Amino acid sequence: MSDVLKGNQTINWYPGHMTKARRMMEEDIKLIDLLIELVDARIPLSSRNPDIDKLARNKSRLILVNKCDLADEKITKEWLAYFKQQGFYAVMVNSKSGEGVKTINNVVKEACKEKIERDRKKGIKNRPVRAMVAGIPNVGKSTFINSYAKRACTKTGNKPGVTKGKQWIKLSNTLELLDTPGILWPKFEDANVGRRLAFIGSINDNIINMTELSLELLQFLKKEYPGVLNARYGIEEKDDMVGMLREIAANRKFLMKGNELNLDKAAMTLFDEFRSGKIGRITLERLPDES
Numbered sequence: 001m002s003d004v005l006k007g008n009q010t011i012n013w014y015p016g017h018m019t020k021a022r023r024m025m026e027e028d029i030k031l032i033d034l035l036i037e038l039v040d041a042r043i044p045l046s047s048r049n050p051d052i053d054k055l056a057r058n059k060s061r062l063i064l065v066n067k068c069d070l071a072d073e074k075i076t077k078e079w080l081a082y083f084k085q086q087g088f089y090a091v092m093v094n095s096k097s098g099e100g101v102k103t104i105n106n107v108v109k110e111a112c113k114e115k116i117e118r119d120r121k122k123g124i125k126n127r128p129v130r131a132m133v134a135g136i137p138n139v140g141k142s143t144f145i146n147s148y149a150k151r152a153c154t155k156t157g158n159k160p161g162v163t164k165g166k167q168w169i170k171l172s173n174t175l176e177l178l179d180t181p182g183i184l185w186p187k188f189e190d191a192n193v194g195r196r197l198a199f200i201g202s203i204n205d206n207i208i209n210m211t212e213l214s215l216e217l218l219q220f221l222k223k224e225y226p227g228v229l230n231a232r233y234g235i236e237e238k239d240d241m242v243g244m245l246r247e248i249a250a251n252r253k254f255l256m257k258g259n260e261l262n263l264d265k266a267a268m269t270l271f272d273e274f275r276s277g278k279i280g281r282i283t284l285e286r287l288p289d290e291s
């Protein structure tokens, strides 16, 4: 990561907020049976915090591969199979449009069955299953909670319910969702993880040399998605990344005083259009090697 950080900048993750969020998450997790973890479909592993497995041991687990509208569908399906193989329930969703959100009801029921069965063995009956949503910042937690609550409540005719202390959204007679999500920070010590997080905009752009980083995005797109850059920007896909960036600037007429090409603007445009899906449905992270 240090190669694209500006000057001697460090990534400021506000350690105070992180510690507080972590402590809240540890408290909240004690109250729930099912953890719904959101990951970003474009970087399904890099957008996880591996500590979650320790924090959520003994809980039923559902991974939602969110923002699936922005990712390569074929690879998203491979990731779903990967997570399932690891013992998680996994579903792909687009929380923004609501696509896939309804279908998780059945999976939630299935995941909760285990809990209900455990309760039954302990002699506990008719206790609603409680769930919470967790994930790294910007992964879509609030969007998902709103979307899920709206859909589930419309279906069951229930209104969000309030109990003392914590606020729970009553999704059905058997399921309640904590209305505040748990926040975990990604682990970006690995330069590749940091880079992927920067590509999708999860690291403050102001501390990153976006023009440098754009050359890496161009390289990735050229190699993994040949043709998309040509289709979007009408440029020749070649080994000279700066040359490609220059062509983007020229084709879009991004000029500075004296008619010099504005490469910074071309880089930001590339990121904006990549992040909003205009370049296409692109996944940045492949499944880890079997070996």
Ligand code: G4P
Pocket (backbone or CB within 6 Å): 066, 067, 068, 069, 070, 093, 094, 095, 096, 097, 135, 136, 137, 138, 139, 140, 141, 142, 143, 144
């Ligand atoms: P958080 O609570 O985990 O921090 O994330 P939040 O819900 O605030 O979502 C972060 C951004 O991701 C929002 O965009 C939201 O609209 C977008 N988002 C969430 N889920 C999806 C999805 O499945 N697909 C797509 N394409 N986007 C999604 P924003 O730019 O911050 O806001 P807005 O422009 O949408 O209003």
